[in-house]
Amino acid sequence: MTTVEWVVLAFNAFVLGYFVVLNGSYLILLYAAGRELFTFMHRARIESTDEIMRSPLAPSIAVVSPAWNESAGIVDSVRSLLALEYPNFEVVVVNDGSSDDTLQRLVDAFDMEPVEYAYAPDVATAAFQALYRSRTERRISVVDKANGGKADAINAGINVADTELVCVIDADSVLDTDALAKSARPFIDDPERMVAVGGIVRIVNGSIVERGHVSEVRLPRAHLARIQVLEYLRAFLAGRSGWSRVNGLLIISGAFGIFRRDIVAEVGGFDTHTLGEDMELVVRIHRHMRRERRPYRIGFVPDPVCWTEAPEDLKNLRSQRIRWHRGLTDVLFRHRSMALNPRYGVVGMFAIPHFVLFELLAPVVELSGLVLVPVSWSLGYVNWVFVLAFMSMALLFGIFLSIAALALEEMALRRYPSVRQLLTLVVYAFVENLGYRQLTAWCRIRGLLKELRRADAVWESLDRKGFTQATGSEAD
Amino acid sequence: MLLTLAIATTILLFVLIVLLIVALVVRRSLDAQREARERETYERLRPHVVAWLGDPDAEPGPELVGATDARSRDVLSKLLSRYGSMLRGEARDRLIRFVAEQGYVEASVRDLRSLRPWRRGRAARALGDFGSARAVRHLSLLVVRDRDRFVRLAATRALGRIDDYKSAAALLMLLPTEQVPAGVVAQSLLDLGIHGFGALVSGCDDEDDVTRRTACRLVGLIGAGASPDAMRAAHDVLRRRAATDDDAGVRTAALGALAALGDTRSEEVVRAALHDEEPAVRQAAAATAHALFLREVAPDLIEVVGRELQLDRPNWRLVRTASHAWAALAEQLDPDALPVEAREVGMPFLREAAVASSRSLA
Structure with a gap:
């Protein structure tokens, strides 16, 4: 056997082994997610949010919405936040040094005025300029500050919030009206230990949005966005539900997450020097609580829904995925000392190694395998039946995971009401694996390489098309 | 061997995918049929329930008393449970009597022994909505003995709805x-x-x-x-x-x-608490002084602010609460009441508090 032959065969064996361990790991996660969602479903049958809605014991929540040049949509966004159903909440908009008229629009729309305010930050931020309060709506305040990036803006909002919990959202997130009540429940049930809760994020493209809330759920018309509907279901229902089951959740999406304010302040707030500030905060909270040996839980509730716009073109998709993978790389590198460290329990022994092996490095192995296995066949090192079986197995496993996520959605939530929508998503579970997955893997490799080169990070935003595109949805 | 395993796995995955898809579609169709039947029963019974509960002199009609088939009783039980959670006073008393006479309480108590946790939880919830005092004993046992956490939670909530x-x-x-x-x-x-x-x-x-x-x-x-x-x-x-x-x-x-x-007679207690070793207690005392308008403790409040500001890491929430209370209670807002070394940091808080106080007075 020549050296080349030996290397190629060894790599093939490695890819096969990796594939087995990767899919085994996903199956375990899927099982944990199924258990978690079954519990959730069982609970949903016997509980309602009515008592939270009228309870003086409901923890106070500040919804912190960072805004940078959001002039076009900021007023509607704040109006939709004010329409949320929760007994005890306020909205803190942070104008992060916008160069457009974001601030003026808010001032005009909500009759706001600057007030005397002693800014005493628990978390350091870029220069605070003024606090505005509305003369007519006591639940809204606006922080005007120098530009410092999204994380810095959220930190300023956390400093100003005078509540037990802070809910962090993107300025263009659309929340279900009962999202706060549903995600506050874990804090009511377990106030001592629960420190953070994430909710599911869904794709809003195509759905009908009225007065800042989704009134009719539809599938997007664009193929890319349809695939992302499934991708999000898989990530949230199969992934995060599973990790939540074992208190190993590493990500609470920046689009919607609720945190105990005192804990966020205690760990120093959101990090301003990473693209993965949402994940970084959660990992830091794990680290802090485990080091201090304090009992805690970070949970995921599959029902409080946040809707977000997904990219519908390749340019924006590429840019988003590169950014996400850079964030992931950075966070895992920063907290590398937690990996395989028993002091950090499930997070150190399982969650971080899983993310390194099967999230960070997966695209590298996947694309290498995709190239080298056929090359091995063309060189005559493996036979075609093996190549075909291996490729089919990889493809079918991807499809199986997507369909299983869809089954979890169907079992516990069923947000897509028609059979036609369900079948469309089934079709896209097949389509996703024929090109899309490989494309995103390539973007993730680029993100990894960029982060390793430490290219400059900036607060980017997608080219948004807005939520009013009801006519762009499926024609059902 | 490896090849056989790969082929077997591929076939297995394919079969699993097909089965999942079929299960998804069949379950969706069966659920749709069941929901349609329940909706129809619900729409038929609801007007009778509303009419009966809305009129203090009305007796429950034959549609309610005569609901004997399983589906009608199940839907009516859900309806009564829903209204039971919303009603107070005379209408709720009538509902409580009705569900006891018609055996709905008895049926729910029986369901507390079901093997299915969701059924026990639903029964517990219904018993709370039905407000039956005789359910207290059963629910009290359930909250400590049931092996399912959510059933215990449902029973706890139910106990809160039985007066x-x-x-x-x-x-x-x-x-x-x-x-x-x-x-x-x-x-x-x-x-x-x-x-x-x-x-x-x-x-x-x-x-x-x-x-x-x-x-x-x-x-x-x-x-x-x-x-x-x-x-x-x-x-x-x-x-x-x-x-x-x-x-x-x-x-x-x-x-x-x-x-x-x-x-308002808790002045001495509040004054002592303003000097408590725990910041949270001091903050609560400041808020209480403000709420009860205890003018006499104003000097203690400014002392709390001054002392806190001289710490390496002041508790800003305590400083803000005490400043606001002081501004509202003190007859004269004298910044010199702060220790010299605390004035620079403390002044913005006092200014904020003074402005807020004058605005609330205005």
Whole structure:
């Protein structure tokens, strides 16, 4: 056997082994997610949010919405936040040094005025300029500050919030009206230990949005966005539900997450020097609580829904995925000392190694395998039946995971009401694996390489098309 | 061997995918049919329930009394459970009588022994909505014995909806255990309202910290509707807890309750608490002084601000609360009352508080 032959065969064996361990790991996660969602479903049958809605014991929540040049949509966004159903909440908009008229629009729309305010930050931020309060709506305040990036803006909002919990959202997130009540429940049930809760994020493209809330759920018309509907279901229902089951959740999406304010302040707030500030905060909270040996839980509730716009073109998709993978790389590198460290329990022994092996490095192995296995066949090192079986197995496993996520959605939530929508998503579970997955893997490799080169990070935003595109949805 | 395994796995995956898709579609179709049947029954029965409950003189019609088939009884039980959770007063009393006479309470009690947790949970919830006092004993057992956490939670919530003093006792006994989270028990005690007030006042002297903390807080939230004698007893116990309890959480809760009940005779307790070793207690005392408008403690408030500002890491929330209280209570806003070394940092807080105070007066 020549050296080349030996290397190629060894790599093939490695890819096969990796594939087995990767899919085994996903199956375990899927099982944990199924258990978690079954519990959730069982609970949903016997509980309602009515008592939270009228309870003086409901923890106070500040919804912190960072805004940078959001002039076009900021007023509607704040109006939709004010329409949320929760007994005890306020909205803190942070104008992060916008160069457009974001601030003026808010001032005009909500009759706001600057007030005397002693800014005493628990978390350091870029220069605070003024606090505005509305003369007519006591639940809204606006922080005007120098530009410092999204994380810095959220930190300023956390400093100003005078509540037990802070809910962090993107300025263009659309929340279900009962999202706060549903995600506050874990804090009511377990106030001592629960420190953070994430909710599911869904794709809003195509759905009908009225007065800042989704009134009719539809599938997007664009193929890319349809695939992302499934991708999000898989990530949230199969992934995060599973990790939540074992208190190993590493990500609470920046689009919607609720945190105990005192804990966020205690760990120093959101990090301003990473693209993965949402994940970084959660990992830091794990680290802090485990080091201090304090009992805690970070949970995921599959029902409080946040809707977000997904990219519908390749340019924006590429840019988003590169950014996400850079964030992931950075966070895992920063907290590398937690990996395989028993002091950090499930997070150190399982969650971080899983993310390194099967999230960070997966695209590298996947694309290498995709190239080298056929090359091995063309060189005559493996036979075609093996190549075909291996490729089919990889493809079918991807499809199986997507369909299983869809089954979890169907079992516990069923947000897509028609059979036609369900079948469309089934079709896209097949389509996703024929090109899309490989494309995103390539973007993730680029993100990894960029982060390793430490290219400059900036607060980017997608080219948004807005939520009013009801006519762009499926024609059902 | 490897090849055979790969082929077998591929076939297995393919079969699994097909089965999942078929299961998805079949389940969706069956659910749609069942939901349509339930909706039809619901729409048929609902107007009769609304008409009966809306008219104090009306008797339940034959559609309600004569609901004998399983589906009608199930849907009617859900309907009555829903209205039971919303109604108060005479209409609820009639509903309670009806569900007892027609065997719905009995059926739900039977369901508490079901093997399916969701059925036990649903039955517990229904018993709470039905408000039947005879369910208290069954629910009290369920909250401590059921192996399913969510069933215990449902039973706890149900106890809060049965206006019976025995519910309060059962709920208070749960607090030291870890069977049900304290927050859920507290909410149930709150739902019970004035029916549980006596038990809560006694709970303020319980030996368990969590029980005392919860009881003190709830006495403040519920007490407004209590009799003068009960209120006097509550004031006494809260003052004692705020002044002497070993647990800072209890002292904080007691101070908050004194503020909520408007006990203006708690000046000495509040003054002492402003010098408590725990920042949270000092903050609660400042808020209580503000709420009760205790002018006499204004000098203590500015002292609290001054002392806090000289720390390496001041508690800004305490500084802000005490500054606002001071601005509202002091006859003269004299910044020189702050120690010299605290003035630079403290002045913005005092300015903010002074402006807020003058705005609220205006």
